[in-house]
Amino acid sequence: MSTPTDDPLARERAHLAASRAALRAMRQDAEALDIRDVTANWVNAEVLARQIEDRVKALADLSDTPLFFGRLDYEEQRWETGGRFYIGRRHVHDAHGDPMVIDWRAPVSQPFYRASRKDSLDIGLRRRFGYTGGDLTAYEDEHLGDPAGPADSSEGGPTSKLLQQEIERPRVGPMRDIVATIQPEQDEIVRSGLGGTVCVQGGPGTGKTAVGLHRVAYLxxxxxxxxxxxxxxxxxxxRSFLHYIEQVLPALGELAVQQATVDDLVAHVEVRGTDDAPAAVVKGDARMAExxxxALYSHVTMPAEPVVVVRGSRRWRVPxxxxxxxxxxxxxxxxxxxAARxxxxxxxxxxVLVQMERxxxxxxxxxxxxVARNAAVKAAVKSVWPAVDPAKLVLRLLTDAEFLAEHAAGLLDEDEQRTILWARPVRGVKAARWSAADAVLIDEAADLIQRTSSLGHVVLDEAQDLSPMQYRAxxxxxxxxxxTVLGDxxxxxxxxxxRSWAEALGHLGKPDGAVEELTAGFRVPTDVITYASRLLPHIAPGLTPVASVRENPGFFDIRTVAEPAGVVAACAELLRNEGSTGLIAADARIPELAxxxxxxxxxxxGPGQETTRETRLTLVPASLAKGLEYDYVVLDEPRAVVDGEPDERTGLRRxxxxxxxxxxGLVVTHSAPLPAQLAG
Structure with missing residues (x-):
């Protein structure tokens, strides 16, 4: 009978148990901190208490999540702890302060993602661990110090069986982190410096969203x-997308990152209206900034009268x-x-003071x-440089044809001006039926008046759908x-x-941003991405098709069915598998399918609601499918998806x-003919 000393798996399980105990002790130490006599006032006490509370939350042990997923054995013993390091989601140390688990973001952890037989980075052994729930059940070794050995998992995609299983593991619930499966080209982006802006072009399943979130965690x-x-x-x-990704950063111990949509950022007014496509295109054009x-600076007029300031018995005149x-x-x-005002x-x-001194x-x-507060000075400022409300400025542009024509001359032609003018007069800002594009214009005007506060780092996902004015926002x-800009x-x-990332980065104000492309597909099965890629020549002819590195080709079928019974039958069939199922259909067909x-x-x-073991089917309008993923998908009536958009190219992209x-796996169901672009 083997003992922990001669059974490698037993030894690793023992280290896992010891590491979990050490993490519990770290959490207990944080909970036991007494701050009653260490703060000068209640404000400091409140801040410190909140920091300790966040620390306690960050030290939570997620029972169904591996505490560490890898091990590195360096060839040279260059550390007091030896050359062995367990790589995990967060740092864990024992009672003496010695590390039991190293944070995946630490420099010493980087070879776990980058080392190969071509460049071992002084790593002799890389060990990956397999888990069922939170229980360690398997391990797999790569001897990187042996140049004659078989290909390792950093060369040409994940050849590691455990890595492949983790990538293909069925997913139920919100998006999970990929910290155990980050590939070298992804790691390079994740660890890029804070000073530079990075734009990641990535096809479906290349992990661009995960890369962006892990870059935040690294920074x-x-x-x-x-x-x-x-x-x-x-x-x-x-919001559905944000709900889907919201657990990734907390799982990595990062609790302070805010999440928002562009609409949230520009919520100066209540959005109750919508624009037709032509109006939205013009309002979203960068020319609207000028x-x-x-229009704003037209309010500044040159003084026609002097300012006379009376102080005591003296009068001071500024001509x-x-x-x-x-x-x-x-x-x-x-x-x-x-600021000028x-x-x-x-x-x-x-x-005036110069005159006084003279x-x-x-x-x-x-x-x-x-003197600056003197009534005469105030009156002059009000006359020459009046205060302007950004919403009122935009409202006047959209309702006053002469005002718009005066300030759009040479920028917007007459047809474009007519396109964005409102048909009916509006009594005031609150009565206006503002659209999402109008709110962005108000945000631009607000920034022209008062500078918008800047953050240290922003991740912008699904960026390809933003207008130039939204990029500016x-x-x-x-x-x-x-x-970090993410999109396809x-x-x-x-x-x-x-149309191009160079153009987008220019509107964002980051023209020097680096553009990186991810082309290795880790999520979408080979047969599925190959079929979908038939559309690329028609929607983005310059892009490199995604090459799936998955060993499992996936389940793929195209069925002519009697609707909607055949669609329901396909869903019932896929629900017999483990994992989540999404039924995606043109928006107009959702009520009938429901x-x-x-x-x-x-x-x-519905999209954004968290799947459970009991309810694993999500009914998804095609307009909300972007960024989401399911183990199995039934795609209903492709022709209806295309026809549901204003033009064919947009429909094919949808x-x-x-x-x-x-x-x-994917099942395509249809009764109408499939789009001709899918033939082949």
Whole structure:
């Protein structure tokens, strides 16, 4: 009978148990901290208590999640602890402070993702662990120090059986981290520096979203103090998507990252209206930024009257020509409208103080502030540089044809101007039926007036669907920071979809951002991605097709069915498998399919709702499928998906998205003929 000393798996299990005990002790130590006598006031006590609370949460042991997933044995014994390191989601140390698990983001962990037989990085052995739930059940070794050995998992895709199993493991519930399966090309992006902006072009299943989230986790590890001050933000396309990814960063111990949609960022007004496609395209065009700037600064007028300041028995007169010089100097400085308006009374007051000094007086800063608050100065500022409300400015542009024509001259032609003008007059900002594109314009105007606060790092996912003006809105949130831009040009389904990443980075204000391309597919089965790639020549002819590195070709079938009974039957069939199932259909067909599922006694969820063991089917409108994934997918009526969009190219892109949501299998059901572009 083997003992832990001669059974490698038993030894690893013992280390896992000891590591979990050490993590519990770390958490207990944090919970036991007494801060009653270490803070100067209640404010500091509150801040420290919140920090300790976050620390306790970050030290949670997720019972069904592996605490460590790998081991590195270095060839040279260069550390006091020896050359063996267990790699996991977070750092764990014992009572003496010696590491039992090393954070995957630490420099010493990097060879776990990068080492190969061609370049072992001084690693003799890389060991991967297999788990069932939270129980360690298997291990697999790669002897990287042996150049004559078989190919390792860093060369040409995941040849490791355990790695392959982890990639293909059925998924129920929200998105999970990929920390155990990060590939070298992904790791290079994850560990890129904070100072530069990175744009990741990745086809379906290449892991671009996971890469972006893991990059946030890495940057918080490497630059925690700086990002704690400046903040981080993940921007997704919709609430369903954000709900799907929201557990990834907490599982890695990062709890302070905010999540939002672009609509959340620009929520200056209540959005109750919608634009037709032509109007939305014009409103989203970058030219609108200059239209807004012209309209805003048209409120500045040159002084026609002098300013006379009365102090005691003296009258101080600043002539109109001198005021004009001050106004023109402020305009030439190209600072924000609001900042210039705040500076104007001080400039006028300074001109008065110069006169006082010439008359023999000795005024100080308090006198200048008093002059700046003088009623005559205030009246002059109000007349020359009036306050402007951003929403009212946009409302006037959209309702006053003459005002729009004056400031759009040479930028928008007459047809474009008519396209965005509202048909009916509006009584005020609150009565207006603002659209999402209008809110972005208001955000632009607000930034022209007062600078938007900048964060340290922003992750922008599904970026290919943003308009130029939306890119500008995001860029304002990271003017002094950096960004990770994630997307796939082939999946752009808006009328204003991104044409090139260079153009997008320019609108974002990051023209020097590096563009990286991921082409190895880890999620979508070979047969499925090969079928979907038939659409690429028609929707994005310059892109490299995704090459699936999965060993399992996946289940793939195309069926002519009687609707909707055949669709329901396909769902029932796939639900017999382990994992999640998504039924994706054109938006207009969702009510009919929902009724058919209910009649058949099959429960289902909506996008963003978390699947459970009892309810594993999600009914997904094609318009909300982007970014989501399911073990099995039934795609209903491809022709209806295409026809549901304003034009064929957008419809084919929507179809490409829907075809590539499956992890293990796809069934395409149809009664109408399939789109000709899928033939072959």
């Amino acid at each position: 918080l590890y490497a630059h925690r103090e700086r990002l704690a001050r400046t903040g981080t933000l993940v921007i997704g396309p919709n 239209v807004l700037r012209r 109109a020509y001198e005021l004009e010089v001050i106004v023109r100097e402020l305009l030439a400085r190209d600072i924000r409208y609001g 705040e500076a104007l009374p001080q400039r006028i007051a300074h001109a 008359a023999g007086e000795a005024p100080d800063d308090r006198v200048q502030d008093a 995001v860029g304002r949130r990271c003017t002094t920071g950096s960004a 040009l082939a999946q752009g389904t808006t009328p204003w979809a991104t 009724e058919a599922l209910t009649a058949a006694g099959i429960g289902y969820l 179809l490409y998205v829907a075809l590539t949501r499956a992890v293990s």
